[in-house]
Amino acid sequence: xxxxxxxxxxxxxxxxxxxxxxxxxxxxxxxxxxxxxxxxxxxxxxxxxxxxxxxxxxxxxxxxxxxxxxxxxxxxxxxxxxxxxxxxxxxxxxxxxxxxxxxxxxxxxxxxxxxxxxxxxxxxxxxxxxxxxxxxxxxxxxxxxxxxxxxxxxxxxxxxxxxxxxxxxxxxxxxxxxxxxxxxxxxxxxxxxxxxxxxxxxxxxxxxxxxxxxxxxxxxxxxxxxxxxxxxxxxxxxxxxxxxxxxxxxxxxxxxxxxxxxxxxxxxxxxxxxxxxxxxx
Numbered sequence: 008x009x010x011x012x013x014x015x016x017x018x019x020x021x022x023x024x025x026x027x028x029x030x031x032x033x034x035x036x037x038x039x040x041x042x043x044x045x046x047x048x049x050x051x052x053x054x055x056x057x058x059x060x061x062x063x064x065x066x067x068x069x070x071x072x073x074x075x076x077x078x079x080x081x082x083x084x085x086x087x088x089x090x091x092x093x094x095x096x097x098x099x100x101x102x103x104x105x106x107x108x109x110x111x112x113x114x115x116x117x118x119x120x121x122x123x124x125x126x127x128x129x130x131x132x133x134x135x136x137x138x139x140x141x142x143x144x145x146x147x148x149x150x151x152x153x154x155x156x157x158x159x160x161x162x163x164x165x166x167x168x169x170x171x172x173x174x175x176x177x178x179x180x181x182x183x184x185x186x187x188x189x190x191x192x193x194x195x196x197x198x199x200x201x202x203x204x205x206x207x208x209x210x211x212x213x214x215x216x217x218x219x220x221x222x223x224x225x226x227x228x229x230x231x232x233x234x235x236x237x238x239x240x241x242x243x244x245x246x247x248x249x250x251x252x253x254x255x256x257x258x259x260x261x262x263x264x265x266x267x268x269x270x271x272x273x274x275x276x277x278x279x280x281x282x283x284x285x286x287x288x
Contacts (some may be wrong), residue, residue, distance in 0.1 A: 017075075057146065060084050066120040069146040070111070076177025077111050077139050084113045090272035090283055091217070094244055098122055103211045103239075106130065107160055107227060108219040111177055112140040112153070119152040126211060127152055132159040132169045132183060132196045135176045159183040159198035162226040168193040180221045200230030212239040219246040219283075225253050228260045235264040243286045246274055254284070261286050 029047070058070045058081040070081030085092050091114060098104065100123040106115045109129035118125055129144075131137045137157045144153050159169060167184040174192045181187070183198050204210065212234065218224050224245050234240065243266060247254035258268065266286040274281045
């Protein structure tokens with residue numbers, strides 16, 4: 008018999024615990040279904056854990072672990088994508104950072120905690136991810152440094168659907184304007200090209216840009232023609248499938264704007280199919 012995974016064992020324990028709590032509340036309040044619902048709702052809110060990740064010797068980040076994926080991302084914040092952490096370590100204080108595909112805010116929070124006078128725009132179109140991102144910003148009192156943006160970036164400005172395989176907090180793989188699967192969940196969202204976003208809202212030009220959107224990286228670059236020409240943009244980190252047509256085309260776009268590839272590294276150590284590419288000018 009195959010040995011069950013840690014995740015499946017954890018899920019079994021959680022299911023048993025949930026059944027016990029539901030049964031206990033029913034025994035205490037057998038004739039008041041509305042009060043039972045209220046009690047369970049308040050209890051579920053109170054028991055969401057907060058994980059403290061000591062990201063450096065002088066700084067820690069608080070993460071609201073509302074589910075398995077946020078918990079995993081909180082605990083692996085500085086040891087999963089090591090090259091991205093090292094890239095942020097080299098940012099100059101007082102810079103502007105765009106975190107495109109921020110998810111629950113791991114890299115935005117790390118930058119806010121380790122850099123001085125930093126202006127960060129954290130773009131995350133998934134509403135379930137965005138709610139955790141906002142809570143994490145609140146927990147870390149980082150709203151003076153991080154502005155969360157519930158929008159998608161793409162090649163053009165349009166209203167469309169964000170298609171997701173799952174809507175659980177911490178999810179990945181969502182696609183703006185493109186179906187992921189026939190059974191997925193879709194959420195209406197507005198998308199901007201980077202150029203339109205800057206023109207309309209007069210936002211500062213970013214010095215550093217991280218793009219991790221699981222498939223629409225090239226579309227974002229195509230919508231950032233004026234931005235990529237701007238000399239204030241010093242470096243771009245972009246996650247792509249190694250050797251794919253998207254990776255080759257993204258490289259051609261960036262090199263056409265005089266960016267040079269500094270290095271690439273596995274997104275997850277030991278899995279070379281998906282890599283983070285770091286470009287500099």
